Amino acid sequence: PVKVGVLALQGDVREHARVLTALGAEVVRVRRPDELAEVQGLVLPGGESSVVDKLSRAFGMQQPIRAAIAAGMPMYGTCAGLILLADRVADGIVGQETFGGLDITVRRNAFGSQADSFETDLAVPVLGDPSVRAVFIRAPLVIETGADVETLAALDDGRIVAVRQGPLVGTAFHPEVSGETRFHELFLNAVRSA
Numbered sequence: 798p799v800k801v802g803v804l805a806l807q808g809d810v811r812e813h814a815r816v817l818t819a820l821g822a823e824v825v826r827v828r829r830p831d832e833l834a835e836v837q838g839l840v841l842p843g844g845e846s847s848v849v850d851k852l853s854r855a856f857g858m859q860q861p862i863r864a865a866i867a868a869g870m871p872m873y874g875t876c877a878g879l880i881l882l883a884d885r886v887a888d889g890i891v892g893q894e895t896f897g898g899l900d901i902t903v904r905r906n907a908f909g910s911q912a913d914s915f916e917t918d919l920a921v922p923v924l925g926d927p928s929v930r931a932v933f934i935r936a937p938l939v940i941e942t943g944a945d946v947e948t949l950a951a952l953d954d955g956r957i958v959a960v961r962q963g964p965l966v967g968t969a970f971h972p973e974v975s976g977e978t979r980f981h982e983l984f985l986n987a988v989r990s991a
């Protein structure tokens with residue numbers, strides 16, 4: 798089986814590990830560089846991006862993750878994980894850094910307090926039918942995409958909520974909490990073909 802990691806500094810690590818295990822992958826909870834070195838792909842869970850950023854620097858993980866991205870390791874980020882894969886954050890907290898890799902700009906907490914959390918059915922052409930039940934929890938939006946970025950899903954009004962660039966996939970929503978497994982399959986396929 799493929800061996801993949803879930804970055805386990807903060808956030809919904811268990812939910813991702815459960816989906817990946819159910820899909821037949823061997824899952825490592827990654828907190829240290831030597832654990833990252835063991836895996837062929839990495840999931841960045843949802844949580845709080847500024848906290849994961851700080852912890853990743855405190856644990857000496859920022860540079861190893863950046864190096865893995867530069868080396869072409871497949872990664873999948875949900876929500877805070879999408880923010881961490883973005884090259885640019887429009888409104889990060891002071892000093893907030895990201896791993897980068899996706900040529901996008903994201904806006905954190907883009908849905909404001911009135912729609913803090915919501916669910917919707919989302920067409921994702923690359924995954925086929927049926928549509929995806931997408932759960933948004935204080936979710937970010939992709940507000941700018943570079944030329945090499947593929948939009949995988951957008952809301953009815955055109956706002957972008959899922960992207961791919963080479964082996965990197967990011968979603969503003971959380972498929973791992975609604976029983977949706979196809980984004981993780983997409984990630985595992987990228988790992989197998991990397």
Ligand code: GLN
Nearest residue numbers: 843844845846876877935
């Ligand atoms: N609002 C969080 C952030 O900015 C993301 C929320 C989530 O991951 N569900 O990091």
